[in-house]
Amino acid sequence: MMTGAKSVCASHHGALDPQRRTAWPLETSPHPMQLTISPDNPLEWIALRANMVPVPLLHAQIMPVISKAVLEAADKGVFDAVAEGHITTDAIAQHCKLNPKATGELLGLLTALDYFEYHDGRFTLTRMARKWTLKHEPESVYGMMLFNNRVMWPWLDKLGTYLETGEGIHYHDHLNPEQWNYYQQAMVAASGSEAKEFGRRAPVPKALRREQRTQMLDIGGSHGQHSVALCKRYAGLASTIIDLPAAIEQAAPLLARLGMGDRVRHVPGNALTDDFGEAQYDLVLMSSLAHHFTPDQNRDVARRVAQALKPGGIYIVNEFIRPETGASPELVGSSTDLFYGLTSTAGNYSIAEIQSWQRDADLRTGKVVTYRTMPGRAMVIGAKP
Template identity: 45%
Template sequence: MKFSPTAQTPLEWIALKAGLVPTPLAYSHFGFMMSKFLLEAVDKGVFEAIGHRRISLEEICASCNLNAKPVKSLLGVLATMGLVKQIKKLFCLTAKSKKWILKDSPHSLYWLMVFDNRVCVKWMDHVGSFLETGKGLQYHETLTEDEWFYYQKAMEAAASATSKEAVRKIPVPPGATRMLDIGGSHGLYSVALCKRYPALTSTILDLPSAVEKAAPILKTYNMGNKVVHRAGNVLEEDIGKEQYNAVVMASVAHHFTAEENKLVAQKVYDSLQPGGTFTILEVLRSDEAKYNGDMLSALGDFFFALSSTSGTWSLKEIIGWQKEAGFGSFKKATFLTIPGYVAITGRKL
């Protein structure tokens, strides 16, 4: 998937085809405006103020304690994004806003947008120094208590888009009773899998700061002792020998170096019973730079390298870690909810 300027009139189409439009500005100048304007609208409560109603500009401003002049301009921008509609003098949300932005939606990405606005935007100030030094931010070591809360809520929101699909993509051996969820914090993958397989229980291994903020999230899913947290770092913790039937590691490998991922794969192999499965969920990296390449994959590689000094990995690299640890019988399943997101499973033979 990629984003690019779209012509709205025949003349604009001709101008684009003729190379008369300075398309780099769409990304450099207008792209950051669109992102920040939308994030502030979410963070300031504009979408929540409108909700499922049709309300006036004055009502929106009164609800959010905002000034009418800039909000009117902001609503115009949001309308061009297809997020807000104006009907005479009243404003309402479009279906996509109600689905993806409102907090009460089961598909809501509200907290991911809040995390972007309150935390990730600040990371962009470090892009220049990252390009010079290659040293990322290692944000897990620097997040404040409030930022840990935003982070865990954001990861829950992101996983809500994939966890329902994940239960069909993650193989679980017949009769499995014990699963380890590495870096699973919020627990959505564990919850979804344990609901699908009634005999299955899961232990979520994550950093102490993550567990502290994620525990209240997991509690809302009423899983009791079927899904529990264990505070610790998988790079340092002893996860046992032949303890589990399945191990899942979702969106974690991009925080680890190649050597760390190899270490995790070996520890996981040892922790699995024969026939057990190890599933790694990640956005794959392409090693070829091309116009028709996956923009989300390319952005993810740079973003995670900036934030964690690692980045995304190729299919060959991920299977390589698993194969070196002793896994075989590999399977790859591609997600529809997040383009480029895959589940790669190896089996302990």
């Protein structure tokens, strides 16, 4: 009961923060996607309602096995093997140099999770698996799965220590060149679909909409997917990506293959210490970086961004959002909050906290754009008067 593919599924709840009032409209779905345990039939629904289902047992026993199985399948090349025509258990095991019995157990679980379909002794990839797991598919999350399996997974052993001390791992300080490469590949994988939506929906200043020549600063943008998405949409836009030298070393080839030439370029630097200049930029983006900084550091970045913006310029903080206390549950924002607390410096912030940094920098706040393709994530907008 409730241990198959439907045990963890998409469901819907209320808005992240129904009490928030903004000067600009909140662009969001009224029913953000959630991951929940859902019943397959009326009897299971009754059992859930009557608190007869040991939900913590599913969390403690089933879900860790599911996560590790998916990561190992990607790492061992199982998904690509099936795509290449190795479609029986023995053929997959032989191609991937795995034990046939263990491979059969793995394939059974992945079939229950809707990665494979099984007919007459043969496995085929589902539409979902073909798009998201294959190494060379444009929107594949393979890079993230490889990073999580080879680099991130051991970090979870330190969660107990983090809960006792509050001291995170600060992983950016300890990655070796190989791990930096895995990290950059993971960031590309994590950002692929989001960057496309960012390019379509990100608010931009009037000068950009009028196709005038405009300048963008992408703080910590490494792989450049967000900058590229906007530059492809607006011919007059050029973007400068500032990032740590070690990040640029691994990210430069990833940016180069996007073919944007001099319109999107890297500049080595440090978001915590660099002067961004004065009235130089029409648009500044800081994506997936605020959760690495303390509140005071984020407030200081916002101050320097405001100084660097031209009048009418826009500052976008693109982040996973920690739900407000008492708001509807949001599993992605809450889980990444704990994860970033463990692995970095701070964790996620609420929309109200992000807006407070922008207001302290004398930016006008209000507009929040929540992603349709990425639950728990939003663009928080500040504008220079």
